[in-house]
Amino acid sequence: MSLAHAVLTSLLEKPSSGYDLARRFDKSIGYFWHATHQQIYRELARMEAAGWIESSIPADAGKTRKKEYRVLAAGRKELARWAEQSSPPMDLRDEFMVKLRADAVLSEVNLRPELARHLALHRDKLAQYQTIETRDFPADRTLSRHAQIQHMILKKGILYEQNSIAWTLEMLDVLAQLAAPKGSSTP
Amino acid sequence: MSLAHAVLTSLLEKPSSGYDLARRFDKSIGYFWHATHQQIYRELARMEAAGWIESSIPADAGKTRKKEYRVLAAGRKELARWAEQSSPPMDLRDEFMVKLRADAVLSEVNLRPELARHLALHRDKLAQYQTIETRDFPADRTLSRHAQIQHMILKKGILYEQNSIAWTLEMLDVLAQLAAPKGSSTP
DNA sequence: TGCTCCATGTAACACGTTACATGATTGC
DNA sequence: GCAATCATGTAACGTGTTACATGGAGCA
Numbered sequence A, B: 001m002s003l004a005h006a007v008l009t010s011l012l013e014k015p016s017s018g019y020d021l022a023r024r025f026d027k028s029i030g031y032f033w034h035a036t037h038q039q040i041y042r043e044l045a046r047m048e049a050a051g052w053i054e055s056s057i058p059a060d061a062g063k064t065r066k067k068e069y070r071v072l073a074a075g076r077k078e079l080a081r082w083a084e085q086s087s088p089p090m091d092l093r094d095e096f097m098v099k100l101r102a103d104a105v106l107s108e109v110n111l112r113p114e115l116a117r118h119l120a121l122h123r124d125k126l127a128q129y130q131t132i133e134t135r136d137f138p139a140d141r142t143l144s145r146h147a148q149i150q151h152m153i154l155k156k157g158i159l160y161e162q163n164s165i166a167w168t169l170e171m172l173d174v175l176a177q178l179a180a181p182k183g184s185s186t187p
Numbered sequence C: 001t002g003c004t005c006c007a008t009g010t011a012a013c014a015c016g017t018t019a020c021a022t023g024a025t026t027g028c
Numbered sequence D: 001g002c003a004a005t006c007a008t009g010t011a012a013c014g015t016g017t018t019a020c021a022t023g024g025a026g027c028a
Helices: A003-013 A018-024 A037-049 A073-084 A095-106 A112-136 A145-179 B003-013 B018-024 B037-049 B073-084 B095-106 B112-136 B145-179
Strands: A053-056 A068-071 B053-056 B068-071
Touching (some): A003 A068, A003 B095, A018 A037, A037 A053, A068 A073, A073 B095, A095 A112, B003 B037, B037 B053, B095 B112, B112 B145
Antiparallel strands (some): A053 A068
16 A cells, blocks of 8 residues: 555645645656545545544635644654565556557557557656756756655656657557558558 | 456457466566456456356366356457547556655655665566567567567567666665765765 | 535445465376 | 465455535636
8 A cells, every 4th residue: 555655745745635635646746646536535534543644724724624634753654664665666557558469469450549649648748747857956966865856756757758759659650561561552 | 447358358369267367467468467366257257247258168177177268259349449449548656756755755764775676676577578579579570460569569568677777777876875975974 | 696616525336455265186 | 195286266355436415715
């Protein structure tokens, strides 16, 4: 389990409401660990019951139901314990590879539109990441420990997208060759 | 849902028992879609109930409980339908990035042993992939459509591992710098 | 008035993981 | 005879997804 720990990390960076957390999970942390608001509320309830976090009504709540969560000592300790524990490296789980394999055996599926769509999405995401990079991490050497680590996390995302783009282009090329090989009529 | 479709693909490539499928999911397809034998048996039961596959006792069963599954026309149709459907690109879900972020905010975790461990695992996997590549895909141009697609799937894995290795090395370097900056005593 | 956004939640279900159970076959 | 491997399954639980519900605040 690891969503709880992602939430703890996020709360340590900045005490927040469940709603705010859910939105932050669509950015920063969410690039590597997505979660819906329902999952987040469920985890917050559990962690409060476990004594890892506590909630209070913030000053700017007004008449809303807004709550703000803070990490307690027990939560911080749990996060440190978990972080030092070893865990298997991420496993790929790429639906598109299954589709490709299905196409390889069926030979009757046209995956090119989907590939083109993914290509555009990867390029968008890469552009986003690069914008963040030039804005937040200008000249490495002067950056704090915290910022240097954040930068490396972002770089991982950038590498991944660049990778995906390169591979997708090659794949499109292969499919184009297969669809219209030299000197043949339509397949 | 996509495990069912991964299983269908695997069965089209070669009709098999649940046990054989489970083992194949630790190789080839499993590089991009892992599943335990319990999941596979559950899916096989569902798909048989849905009329996508059928089972029979194979000639070499002897007194064992062995069953062999084959894909029916309905299953093949379902796989083609699913494969043409668009789906979001794979999302990263990397526990280690959460740990890094936790370290960035806690500053009291030593992630270097874990990074070194992952580095070794990535190198192993890359070596495995490259062995398969030189064995199965020698001189692209003469390969069948099926083999060319399989090769591209393998290449995706190779790129991913190379990427991970490069990033991990850089990360180790950053952590080493942070632990022992120029002109300082032990931290 | 009705729309969108803020904010929190319940319920049901699908998928993934772990532990356990059972029994036959193969090899030492 | 005993251990490992083949082969299939049940049960319980944890996590992730989807749909729905509720109600206040701000705005046209």
